[in-house]
Amino acid sequence: MTVRQTQNAHGKTQSPSSKWTDKAVYAAGAVVWRVVDGKLRILLIHRTKYRDVTLPKGKVDPGEMLAETAVREVHEETGIRVSLGVPVGVSRYHLASQKQKVVHYWAAEATDDAIRESTFVPNREIAALEWVSVKKASAKLSYPVDLEILDFFSHLVDDGALRTFPVIVLRHAKAMPRSEWDGTDAARPLTERGSRQAKSIVGPLRAFGVRKIVTSDAVRCVETVTPLARELDRKFVTTEKISQDAWEDGTDDLRHVVGRRVRAGKPAILCSHGPVLPGLLSEIALATGTIQGSYLSSAADLDPGAFSVVHLSSTNPGSGIIAIETHIPKV
Missing domain, CATH: 3.90.79.10 (Nucleoside Triphosphate Pyrophosphohydrolase)
Incomplete structure (x- = not known):
C-alpha cells in the first residue's frame, strides 16, 4: 500500500x-x-x-x-x-x-x-x-x-518546481523486541520479517535514484540498508548522530546530518528510528524554510520498513518542501 x-x-x-x-x-x-x-x-x-x-x-x-x-x-x-x-x-x-x-x-x-x-x-x-x-x-x-x-x-x-531531488527518511525494518533481547538496545537485529522488508524496499528506493545512504549505527538500521547498498554497490555511512541512543541522551545532531544532505542536493536516504523521525522531518522543514504542519507528523508516523520521500527543489532547496509521499512495504 x-x-x-x-x-x-x-x-x-x-x-x-x-x-x-x-x-x-x-x-x-x-x-x-x-x-x-x-x-x-x-x-x-x-x-x-x-x-x-x-x-x-x-x-x-x-x-x-x-x-x-x-x-x-x-x-x-x-x-x-x-x-x-x-x-x-x-x-x-x-x-x-x-x-x-x-x-x-x-x-x-x-x-x-x-x-x-x-x-x-x-x-x-x-x-x-x-x-x-x-x-x-x-x-x-x-x-x-x-x-x-x-x-x-x-x-x-x-511554479518552477519540476527539477527536484529526494531526501528519504526511512524507519528501520522490524527488529527483535526489547523483551526478547538480552543485549544492548543498539545491538538488536532484524527479525526474519524485518529482513524480508529490507529486501522488499530495495526496488522502491532505487526508483527515486538514491545514491547516498546515511544510517544510524544501530544494528537494526544497518541491517535495513545493507540489501540496498549491495544492490547499488555503494558503501553506507553510519553515524550515532541520528541514533535512538543519542536522541534519548540528548547528544544527537539531526540538524548537522540533515543540513549536509540538503546542501549536497543529491538523492539520499536517512535511516533511523521511530522516535527520531519527527525530528528529522522537522529539520528538513527548517533547512528549507518550509512552514511546519500536521503533514510532517503524518510523514514521520512510519511503520517498520516504511519511508517518506521529501522532494526538494534542485535549483533552490531553500524554497521549501515541494512534496512528501509515504511508502509502506507489503511484507
Whole structure:
C-alpha cells in the first residue's frame, strides 16, 4: 500500500490515499520529460492495440510497490530508464470488467544518457514514441484522466518546481523486541520479517535514484540498508548522530546530518528510528524554510520498513518542501 501526502509550492496540502483490495486494479506510470534547446518536451506513447495516445504506465506485478512499477513500466514501454521525481496525481476509472483502475503517476526526467541508451523499436504494444510540448500533449492525449495528470504536472512547471531531488527518511525494518533481547538496545537485529522488508524496499528506493545512504549505527538500521547498498554497490555511512541512543541522551545532531544532505542536493536516504523521525522531518522543514504542519507528523508516523520521500527543489532547496509521499512495504 502507498499513502501519498503532497504539499505543493503554495503550501497547500493534499492527502489522497489508496488501499490494496481485490476490487481495484493498481498501476503506475510517469510523465516523462526532457528539455530540448531550452524547451520542455513531454513523452507520449502511441499504443498499437488501442490506437490511442497516452502516458507510459502499467499494472503492478506481484510483490511490487508502486514506485518500482512506474520505473519498470516506463523502461519496458519506452526503453528509457528514469528516476522518479515529484508525484503528479492519481487517476481512477472503471474497466470493462467494472473493476476500478487506480494509476499513480510521477514526474520523471529523461536524461540525455538514458535516451541514448534506449533500445526502443516499434512493437505490437507500442507503435511509436513522440516528444511534444505540454500544449500539444493536451491536444493529443486520448483520455480525460491523462489530461488531469498533465494539468497537475503543468502547475509544477509554472511554479518552477519540476527539477527536484529526494531526501528519504526511512524507519528501520522490524527488529527483535526489547523483551526478547538480552543485549544492548543498539545491538538488536532484524527479525526474519524485518529482513524480508529490507529486501522488499530495495526496488522502491532505487526508483527515486538514491545514491547516498546515511544510517544510524544501530544494528537494526544497518541491517535495513545493507540489501540496498549491495544492490547499488555503494558503501553506507553510519553515524550515532541520528541514533535512538543519542536522541534519548540528548547528544544527537539531526540538524548537522540533515543540513549536509540538503546542501549536497543529491538523492539520499536517512535511516533511523521511530522516535527520531519527527525530528528529522522537522529539520528538513527548517533547512528549507518550509512552514511546519500536521503533514510532517503524518510523514514521520512510519511503520517498520516504511519511508517518506521529501522532494526538494534542485535549483533552490531553500524554497521549501515541494512534496512528501509515504511508502509502506507489503511484507
